[in-house]
Amino acid sequence: MTAPQTADVVVVGGGLIGTAIAWRLRLTGRSVAVVTGERSAAASRVAAGMLAPVTETTYTEGPLLGLNQASMAQYGTFVAELEDCAGQPAGLRRVPTLSVAGNADDAAQLAALAGYLERLGLESVRLTSRECRRYEPLLSPTIRSGLLVAGDWSCDNRLLWAALIEACRRTGVVEVPGFAHQISSGKGQVDGVVLGDGTQLATSQVVLANGAWAAQLSGTPPIPVRPVKGQILRLDPVRLPAPSLTIRAFTSGHEVYLVPRESGREVVVGATVEELGFDPRVTAGGVYELLRDARQVLPVTAEYALSETSVGYRPGTPDNAPILGPCELTGLVLATGHYRNGVLLTPVTATAITQLIEHGSLPEVATGFTLDRFAGLPGAAELTRERA
Ligand SMILES: Cc1cc2nc3c(=O)[nH]c(=O)nc-3n(C[C@H](O)[C@H](O)[C@H](O)COP(=O)(O)OP(=O)(O)OC[C@H]3O[C@@H](n4cnc5c(N)ncnc54)[C@H](O)[C@@H]3O)c2cc1C
CATH class of the missing domain: 3.30.9.10 (D-Amino Acid Oxidase, subunit A, domain 2)
Incomplete structure (x- = not known):
């Protein structure tokens, strides 16, 4: 498929998170393009696929527990809708x-x-x-x-991902092979994505969902992901x-x-x-x-x-929780930093980002995970220096 010159939303990163967001956004009637990056490098391919809000809980990650539980509560419906759309199994096992x-x-x-x-x-x-x-x-x-x-199940992440890719294909999400190099903007508002080969995609809305590589693009605020x-x-x-x-x-x-x-x-x-x-x-x-x-x-x-x-x-992020939602650059939405729980957090992330773009606000359960919680953290400052 050839790259579109414009899309309502461009999603950067075609792992589980980017693909799920692209599918859900497409269902709202928007035109959506995904810059896929390198699928063989994605964490979504190698992950174990545990859906473990309970056994992954640690003494220091209290706020994350609520988000993990919310995603678990959505899993059954999310997978049923996905299988219906993709016409193939998505790998959910309801086994303790x-x-x-x-x-x-x-x-x-x-x-x-x-x-x-x-x-x-x-x-x-x-x-x-x-x-x-x-x-x-x-x-x-x-x-x-x-x-x-x-209550802790598993999901074959490779089947889940294949089903999401097929659902995107069937609903008309446009796949753009390659890597985003820069988020372009004017007067504080996103106006496009520039790929490594110079291709330009015009859009007013970018979702950054490129996992562990989130800090590498130019034109974004510092993002404390490693x-x-x-x-x-x-x-x-x-x-x-x-x-x-x-x-x-x-x-x-x-x-x-x-x-x-x-x-x-x-x-x-x-x-x-x-x-x-x-x-x-x-x-x-x-x-x-x-x-x-x-x-x-x-x-x-x-x-x-x-x-x-x-x-x-x-x-990874400084508090092991994802970074979801808007940032200081208007039109740039972040969906990264899912660390150990990205397979589990796929449904709630797709729902939250779709609601944000459709209605202008995150659901209550996701409001504590925006980038601004790291303002002033040494990690964020170091990142800024490294990039300068
Ligand atoms: C060993 C291991 C085991 C895990 N086990 C579990 C588990 O049991 N349960 C669980 O819930 N989670 C697990 N995880 C975590 C989970 O895999 C991740 O949180 C999740 O896959 C992140 O998804 P993502 O789509 O954000 O990133 P990824 O899957 O890494 O996808 C990001 C994609 O973006 C692409 N990309 C990078 N830069 C660019 C660019 N500039 N332009 C365009 N594309 C770009 C990359 O090539 C990649 O394909 C595990 C992770 C690992 C490593």
């Missing part, structure tokens, strides 16, 4: 998550998490070792305790049994997760968390640690085929 603990210290850590979740009123059930293995017979007999979380590298594996059980639930584990002080797909043909094992910038290396140590930890929790994984090793870049 089982968090388990290996040794005594791990069990203490899990018990502390359980207590925290109970204080927050989040539903979870504490399990003994034997009860854990009743839910998941493949678990190692050394597992000491567990926590069953019925890449947080994650190495992740895909195992193929071949003819061996696969776990039925998502398993998360504290094992000898490490954290690992195993996310099975509905087909039984893939188990995703992740993931490292590394502050190394855009470092594309899959390392021997990274793969070793993931396989070692997976085997401690689920011994059968040692017999699975190792079908894929990959690296992705989580779009």
